[in-house]
Amino acid sequence: MKPIPAAPLAFVLLAWAATAQGASAVQFASAHPLADLTLEQLSHIEVTSVSGRPQGLMQAAASIYVITAQDIRRSAATSLPEVLRLAPNLQVAQTSAGQWAISARGFQDSIANKLLVLVDGRTVYSPLFAGVFWDANDLVLEDVDRIEVISGPGGTLWGANAVNGVINVVTRNAAETQGVLALAARSGHGGREVVRWGGRIGPDAHLRIHGLAVDRDNTWLPGGAPRDDASNRLQGGFRADWADGPSALTLQGEAYRGGELPSNNLAPELRGQHLLGRWSSRFADGSSYTLQAYYDGSERDDGNLFRNHSRTVDLRFTHEPRGAGPGQLLWGAGHRRARDSTQPTPMLAFLPAERTLSWTHAFAQYQWMLGDQLQATAGAKVEHNSYTGAELLPSVRLAWLHSPQATTWAALSRAVRAPARIDRDFFLTLPPGIAVIAGGPDFRSETATVLEAGHRAQLSPTLSWSATVFRHFFHGLRSGRPGQAPPATVENLVEGPVDGLEAWGQWQPLEGWRLSAGYLALHKDLRFAGGLSPATRSFPGLGNDPRSQVSLRSSLDVGANGAFDLAVRRVGELTDPRVPGYTAVDARLGWQVRPDLRLELLGTNLLGRRHVEFAGGSEIGRRLLLQLTWQLEARSR
Amino acid sequence: MLKLLLLLPAVSAWSQGPGSARESAVKAAFLYKFAGFVEWPAGTFRRADEPLVVGVLGNEAIAADLEQIAAGRNVDGRAVVVRRLRPGEAAGPLHVLLIGAGPDQQVREQAAAMAGPVLVVTEQPQGLVPGGVLNLVTERGRVRFAASLPAAETRGLRLSARLLAVAQNVEGRSR
Numbered sequence: 116m117k118p119i120p121a122a123p124l125a126f127v128l129l130a131w132a133a134t135a136q137g138a139s140a141v142q143f144a145s146a147h148p149l150a151d152l153t154l155e156q157l158s159h160i161e162v163t164s165v166s167g168r169p170q171g172l173m174q175a176a177a178s179i180y181v182i183t184a185q186d187i188r189r190s191a192a193t194s195l196p197e198v199l200r201l202a203p204n205l206q207v208a209q210t211s212a213g214q215w216a217i218s219a220r221g222f223q224d225s226i227a228n229k230l231l232v233l234v235d236g237r238t239v240y241s242p243l244f245a246g247v248f249w250d251a252n253d254l255v256l257e258d259v260d261r262i263e264v265i266s267g268p269g270g271t272l273w274g275a276n277a278v279n280g281v282i283n284v285v286t287r288n289a290a291e292t293q294g295v296l297a298l299a300a301r302s303g304h305g306g307r308e309v310v311r312w313g314g315r316i317g318p319d320a321h322l323r324i325h326g327l328a329v330d331r332d333n334t335w336l337p338g339g340a341p342r343d344d345a346s347n348r349l350q351g352g353f354r355a356d357w358a359d360g361p362s363a364l365t366l367q368g369e370a371y372r373g374g375e376l377p378s379n380n381l382a383p384e385l386r387g388q389h390l391l392g393r394w395s396s397r398f399a400d401g402s403s404y405t406l407q408a409y410y411d412g413s414e415r416d417d418g419n420l421f422r423n424h425s426r427t428v429d430l431r432f433t434h435e436p437r438g439a440g441p442g443q444l445l446w447g448a449g450h451r452r453a454r455d456s457t458q459p460t461p462m463l464a465f466l467p468a469e470r471t472l473s474w475t476h477a478f479a480q481y482q483w484m485l486g487d488q489l490q491a492t493a494g495a496k497v498e499h500n501s502y503t504g505a506e507l508l509p510s511v512r513l514a515w516l517h518s519p520q521a522t523t524w525a526a527l528s529r530a531v532r533a534p535a536r537i538d539r540d541f542f543l544t545l546p547p548g549i550a551v552i553a554g555g556p557d558f559r560s561e562t563a564t565v566l567e568a569g570h571r572a573q574l575s576p577t578l579s580w581s582a583t584v585f586r587h588f589f590h591g592l593r594s595g596r597p598g599q600a601p602p603a604t605v606e607n608l609v610e611g612p613v614d615g616l617e618a619w620g621q622w623q624p625l626e627g628w629r630l631s632a633g634y635l636a637l638h639k640d641l642r643f644a645g646g647l648s649p650a651t652r653s654f655p656g657l658g659n660d661p662r663s664q665v666s667l668r669s670s671l672d673v674g675a676n677g678a679f680d681l682a683v684r685r686v687g688e689l690t691d692p693r694v695p696g697y698t699a700v701d702a703r704l705g706w707q708v709r710p711d712l713r714l715e716l717l718g719t720n721l722l723g724r725r726h727v728e729f730a731g732g733s734e735i736g737r738r739l740l741l742q743l744t745w746q747l748e749a750r751s752r
Numbered sequence: 753m754l755k756l757l758l759l760l761p762a763v764s765a766w767s768q769g770p771g772s773a774r775e776s777a778v779k780a781a782f783l784y785k786f787a788g789f790v791e792w793p794a795g796t797f798r799r800a801d802e803p804l805v806v807g808v809l810g811n812e813a814i815a816a817d818l819e820q821i822a823a824g825r826n827v828d829g830r831a832v833v834v835r836r837l838r839p840g841e842a843a844g845p846l847h848v849l850l851i852g853a854g855p856d857q858q859v860r861e862q863a864a865a866m867a868g869p870v871l872v873v874t875e876q877p878q879g880l881v882p883g884g885v886l887n888l889v890t891e892r893g894r895v896r897f898a899a900s901l902p903a904a905e906t907r908g909l910r911l912s913a914r915l916l917a918v919a920q921n922v923e924g925r926s927r
Contacts, residue, residue: 149777152781154789154914359917361920361922
């Protein structure tokens with residue numbers, strides 16, 4: 116019955132995460148209800164270190180924000196990307212009904228490639244472009260336990276692609292989702308339905324089965340004409356957890372299909388399925404290990420230009436040996452193999468059309484105390500990929516633990532984005548037969564040297580804050596050669612620093628009222644390397660980022676059964692190409708009608724004016740949903 | 753189904769405060785719960801309704817939360833009495849003793865000072881110390897515990913299989 120993220124999450128980095136919400140966590144008014152829980156349930160309760168020893172969170176030497184199940188429930192979000200808007204260290208822009216441009220620390224694009232996303236240990240990743248097709252991924256938000264959002268490099272643990280951040284979605288153990296849940300959210304422009312059943316299938320084994328249906332209406336083109344991006348999605352899956360003492364086995368899988376016929380690139384036909392098994396236990400010496408394997412298959416067909424089929428298998432092992440010196444060692448190894456085939460069309464081709472890529476890695480990380488207050492973590496990963504061979508991803512992190520309530524930290528890392536199919540094998544021909552892009556035979560990895568420093572503090576049981584400054588110095592960013600006659604080849608030509616600040620704070624002025632605020636500032640200073648075209652300062656291919664972003668949230672309990680939640684965000688102007696800044700207000704009005712019945716009114720973009728969030732994107736307008744949730748929870752005994 | 757419905761009020765209290773609480777409150781709840789999964793040697797309790805005495809040394813927050821939990825509740829028909837202890841103080845007969853976090857050496861001595869069939873629970877971040885039967889730790893923001901079978905045996909305590917199944921780590925398990 117271990118929480119999921121398994122050993123690779125590393126004791127430091129993510130152990131911390133669960134308590135990240137610190138003061139924000141709603142506390143039981145008294146200890147009484149706890150006494151009625153079983154031992155298993157007690158082991159799953161998240162604790163805030165208001166008293167007792169400080170743990171994990173406060174000590175981690177990284178910029179981590181945790182979106183809790185509570186945060187999700189108290190938001191107006193009805194999809195994973197909308198939930199990600201709750202993390203102040205992410206940039207999230209909706210580009211069409213189902214597609215998004217999401218990034219951390221810049222390089223925001225609908226094919227952004229510097230952010231690694233995992234759902235229950237499975238990399239949600241397309242080997243085509245080293246990023247996420249957001250429209251192909253959805254999940255039952257009600258089953259999410261927490262989402263750990265790490266901005267900054269995580270390559271030492273997670274490998275190439277965790278250049279600017281890692282998003283780790285963790286769903287609840289099947290033992291924690293017992294009973295029945297049925298939910299329907301409807302609006303004039305689509306909605307979402309969920310059914311879930313959870314039960315016990317053995318003395319120490321639990322199962323849940325879920326079904327999810329999502330439908331989205333068209334969005335609008337700037338100017339007001341509807342855009343043909345409506346789509347439907349059906350998804351079903353299960354998760355089974357079995358626990359026996361120190362051993363735990365998880366099996367989970369899902370299948371989905373989505374899109375609408377005739378399909379187009381904004382609403383492609385989607386199909387996919389995945390199956391994952393994870394075994395964690397302890398060796399005879401008491402040291403813990405985790406073994407995980409998964410299969411993931413996906414198909415995407417937009418009807419004209421792009422038809423892709425990919426299958427991935429991934430195997431991973433991690434181990435925390437005991438007694439390896441005064442500190443704690445974590446090491447692991449893994450292998451992933453992905454085969455994809457993309458049918459060439461007269462305009463667009465990946466050549467060869469079919470290709471198998473593989474990644475093999477080994478890593479070790481050691482954490483120890485230097486004296487009473489200085490905690491050091493050093494580690495490195497070697498990852499071998501099909502295109503560039505072995506890449507080294509080292510990092511060193513130091514945390515100065517002033518007190519249980521305050522930590523100052525600094526980290527130095529080397530991050531690498533290994534080439535994807537789109538960097539090496541991509542050919543674009545525009546009518547009447549003019550080759551525009553002709554692959555990137557010599558494209559190497561993009562690299563970054565990253566320096567970060569941060570401070571976080573729990574000023575009182577109800578007030579906490581965190582701030583991080585960073586500089587990523589990039590080398591070999593992707594670009595075509597300036598002034599070159601078509602076709603261009605993809606090369607590593609751009610370099611320069613990206614600097615910024617991430618800060619957030621949480622305050623609970625009253626028992627039933629929580630406030631939080633987030634701020635993001637970003638400055639990119641990219642140029643061609645080697646004196647090429649020194650005047651060029653514009654790189655539209657390298658993301659379109661706001662210079663600042665502000666978010667404010669309020670969660671208010673109204674009486675015993677009501678809630679009013681409000682979220683405001685201000686996203687600054689995008690410059691390359693220009694998209695005006697915008698302010699959006701989301702709200703949720705919740706009413707617990709009966710213990711098993713909840714009624715909610717969810718509203719997004721309530722200011723009423725439609726806005727565009729990304730260049731080439733749709734106008735996003737107001738959306739009001741009425742959501743009804745019926746839930747009968749059984750207790751595991 | 754009827755049983756499910758009867759459980760609802762309690763369940764909704766749990767489901768509405770989804771999974772987050774003060775560390776001391778969770779630890780106190782564990783202390784209260786543990787007693788139901790431990791068998792003391794025959795003769796430890798002279799009467800069927802003799803109270804269960806829990807001593808708390810060096811953690812006022814847990815003591816306060818445990819007092820709240822214990823009020824009006826019982827374990828297997830026994831009332832729960834919380835006794836706040838000071839270092840060096842003669843404790844009198846105890847069934848459960850929580851020793852707050854401290855240097856290993858100090859905790860070891862405090863555990864040794866309380867010999868006999870006492871369920872000694874510690875909260876040492878580095879793990880069990882000699883003499884401690886259970887050790888509470890916070891792992892990934894959750895309170896978990898480790899158990900030592902040899903320490904339980906030395907003290908004449910039997911830890912139930914159910915308790916061991918939930919333990920994150922069991923020392924001295926054969927196999």
